[in-house]
Amino acid sequence: AADMGRDLSNVLISEDELQTKIKELAGQIDADYAGKDLLIIGVLKGAVMIMADLARALHVPVQMDWMAVSSYGAGTKSSGVVRVLKDLDTDIADRHILVVEDIIDSGLTLSWLMNNLQSRDPASAEICALLRKPDAVKVPIDVKYVGFDIPNEFVIGYGLDYAEQYRNLPFIGTLAPHVYGGE
Numbered sequence: 001a002a003d004m005g006r007d008l009s010n011v012l013i014s015e016d017e018l019q020t021k022i023k024e025l026a027g028q029i030d031a032d033y034a035g036k037d038l039l040i041i042g043v044l045k046g047a048v049m050i051m052a053d054l055a056r057a058l059h060v061p062v063q064m065d066w067m068a069v070s071s072y073g074a075g076t077k078s079s080g081v082v083r084v085l086k087d088l089d090t091d092i093a094d095r096h097i098l099v100v101e102d103i104i105d106s107g108l109t110l111s112w113l114m115n116n117l118q119s120r121d122p123a124s125a126e127i128c129a130l131l132r133k134p135d136a137v138k139v140p141i142d143v144k145y146v147g148f149d150i151p152n153e154f155v156i157g158y159g160l161d162y163a164e165q166y167r168n169l170p171f172i173g174t175l176a177p178h179v180y181g182g183e
């Protein structure tokens with residue numbers, strides 16, 4: 001069973017730091033989308049926390065929709081081939097969309113997703129990612145709003161999971177090596 005006392009190696013970004021950054025991002029988004037009708041799109045499941053907090057920090061009118069995607073084949077996400085498990089309910093043609101993600105790791109998920117969404121002819125399409133790992137990027141992604149650039153370590157919490165656990169932590173932490181097979 002998960003034991004946070006032992007499993008957590010380090011708090012990388014505290015709850016306070018997260019909430020401060022989210023308000024800052026929301027301020028930029030408010031300014032950029034003033035007078036526009038915005039649809040924010042969360043990528044399940046990791047983006048649930050950032051979507052919920054970002055949406056509540058925004059003052060521009062927003063609609064919220066969700067997509068669920070999964071990497072395809074060989075049990076690894078490195079193929080970059082993505083399967084849609086749940087599509088949008090919304091027709092995004094001529095809409096201003098902002099895709100909200102918890103993290104850009106290799107960039108393969110968002111690269112595929114943005115291509116897919118662009119083909120539906122939105123009025124504009126931007127990305128807000130809470131975290132980005134510059135040292136892990138395989139596909140460069142054009143991100144308009146980034147919370148934190150972080151080292152290439154296994155991070156958990158605030159939506160991010162290890163084997164579906166730890167998503168509910170209110171902060172971002174790093175996992176102790178013994179949890180994922182280290183010493």
Ligand code: PRP
Nearest residue numbers: 044045046102103104105106107108109
């Ligand atoms: C994680 C994360 C991003 C993606 C980033 O999702 O939430 O969506 O991986 O990785 P990439 O940049 O290398 O593509 P995951 O596939 O683990 O699903 P989850 O959100 O349900 O945890």
Ligand code: MN
Nearest residue numbers: 043044045046
């Ligand atoms: Mn995800």
Ligand code: MG
Nearest residue numbers: 046160161162
């Ligand atoms: Mg995951």
